[in-house]
Every structure is written in C-alpha cells, then in structure tokens.
Amino acid sequence: MNKALTIAGSDSGGGAGIQADLKTFQELEVFGMSAITAVTAQNTLGVHGVYPMTPEAVVQQIQAIGEDIGTNAVKTGMLFSSDIIEAVSEQIRKYRWENLVVDPVMIAKGGASLLLQEAISAMKTHLIPLAKVITPNIPEAEVLTGLTIRSHEDKKEAALKLVELGVQTVVIKGGHDEDESESTDLLFDGSEFHTFTNQRIPTKNTHGTGCTFSAALTAELAKGSSIYDAVLTAKEFIQAAIEDGIDVGHGHGPTNHGAFRRRREFGNR
Numbered sequence: 001m002n003k004a005l006t007i008a009g010s011d012s013g014g015g016a017g018i019q020a021d022l023k024t025f026q027e028l029e030v031f032g033m034s035a036i037t038a039v040t041a042q043n044t045l046g047v048h049g050v051y052p053m054t055p056e057a058v059v060q061q062i063q064a065i066g067e068d069i070g071t072n073a074v075k076t077g078m079l080f081s082s083d084i085i086e087a088v089s090e091q092i093r094k095y096r097w098e099n100l101v102v103d104p105v106m107i108a109k110g111g112a113s114l115l116l117q118e119a120i121s122a123m124k125t126h127l128i129p130l131a132k133v134i135t136p137n138i139p140e141a142e143v144l145t146g147l148t149i150r151s152h153e154d155k156k157e158a159a160l161k162l163v164e165l166g167v168q169t170v171v172i173k174g175g176h177d178e179d180e181s182e183s184t185d186l187l188f189d190g191s192e193f194h195t196f197t198n199q200r201i202p203t204k205n206t207h208g209t210g211c212t213f214s215a216a217l218t219a220e221l222a223k224g225s226s227i228y229d230a231v232l233t234a235k236e237f238i239q240a241a242i243e244d245g246i247d248v249g250h251g252h253g254p255t256n257h258g259a260f261r262r263r264r265e266f267g268n269r
Ligand SMILES: Nc1ncnc2c1ncn2[C@@H]1O[C@H](COP(=O)(O)OP(=O)(O)OP(=O)(O)O)[C@@H](O)[C@H]1O
Pocket: 107, 108, 109, 136, 137, 138, 173, 174, 175, 176, 183, 184, 185, 198, 199, 200, 201, 202, 203, 206, 207, 208, 209, 210, 211, 213, 235, 238, 239, 242
C-alpha cells in the first residue's frame, strides 16, 4: 500500500490540520501517518489555543517513521516556528524524501497566527527549496514574494518569483480570488502555466480547504501520479468536499472528506 506522511498541527475540531490530512489520505486509499508539530484548541469559530511541540518531539516522530515504515510522499502544514522548520528540513534531507508538498500555512481563517513572523525566512531558505510542490493561497504567496496579487497576471508573476526559491512546481490557490463566480488555481512547473478552474461554491463551510487540497495532492503523488494529474484530482476532491460541506458548529464548518469517494462509487447524489 502506498504511504503518505503529514507533518502538521492538530485541529481539535477535525476539519483542518492533521485530521483533515489523515481523512483525505484514507479516502484516497493511501496509508496515512503523522508527525504533530503543534496542538491547537480549535473549532469552527476559531483557534483558541496553540501549544507547539518541541523540535525534538517533532524529529522523534519523523525518525520513528523514517527508520521503520518509510513513505512515498510527505506534506507539511502548520510548522509554527523557525526551530521546527529547520529540524523538519534536516530530517527531510536526511531521508531524501523528494516527493514533498509544502503547504505554507500561515494564518487560520479567524486571523490566528499558525506561523510566527520570525519563521518566514526559514521557510523560504530551508524548506521550500526541498519541495516538489508548494501550495500557497493568495495571502501566503503575497507574503512569500512581497507582491500584491489581484489578477491572474499577478498570480503568474508571483509563481515566477516563487520558483526562484528553488521549488520545482508552484500551485497558487484561488480560494481568496476576488472573482465571485469561480475559483482558479494556477500551476507553474518552471516552464508552463496551467489553470484549474471550478465554479465557486457559495458557502461558509470552508474550514480546512487548503489542508484538504494539499493532502489530496500528496496522496496522489504517493500513488505515483504526475503533478498535473495529482492537482487535477485534488481540485475534484476539494470541489466535492466543499459542495457537500458539513454543517456543524456555529462558524466555518468543515468540508466533507467522504464526498469525492461517495460520488465515484454512487454517482452525484
Ligand atoms: N468557495 C469555494 N468554491 C470552490 N472552490 C473553492 C472555494 N474556496 C476554496 N476553493 C478551492 O479550495 C482549494 C483551497 O484554496 P484556498 O485558497 O481556500 O486555500 P486556503 O486559503 O489555504 O484555505 P483556507 O482559506 O481554508 O485557509 C483551492 O483549490 C481553491 O480553488
């Protein structure tokens, strides 16, 4: 069975972070494993507490997997501090894990910081150069490039700047697009641009969309898909998950990680 490892934060509310990643891996029939970087007390209303792990605890979890089970692909999510980023980068280099997806998680929907300001430069210099794919949303791409992104042309300019950091492929996600009818993700592989556009779903239940998208991409890479095909499946997976979003809690509800598989098995009902 193909395996995937997520190195990310725990979301007690179950919609984002490690929980979203493992649910997504399972739905795509990949054996999911985790190394937890921080525990968050979180629900649909926001982040109420952040408890980072020590870098040693993160390293030990990664080593436990690296020394025994191994993995076909790795994704990173919330990493919180430069110490954790440096420790994680060192392990990824040590095990030569090349199928690496970096989701540069910075800020949760309610505005809580999931990455310290001091960690941005470590993310750029230590981790991103090791990645096969990075999946920033628009605000994250703005922080990483210093550009303002309003239009599709701006996204292209940001993608060109991001590959200069040494990453092979960039996917700039369109959830934060100003367009109210569509959500367009831009893929740049260093030479060609591709766009993935779907109808924008009018819903408040979008907690965990970014994590779920990058986890689906990672699962497909673990199975041996090309980056293009993996993004295609991830886009289909997240569209179904948002369309069938789950109305729990009083704020931004989670997406439905089971929707993609159910549609494939039973059709669109
Ligand atoms: N309302 C929506 N309708 C359709 N697709 C969406 C919607 N919102 C986000 N997406 C898609 O979901 C994926 C995640 O994108 P997004 O930009 O929301 O990530 P994110 O900002 O990291 O997530 P979050 O906003 O939860 O932090 C992308 O493929 C994006 O196009």
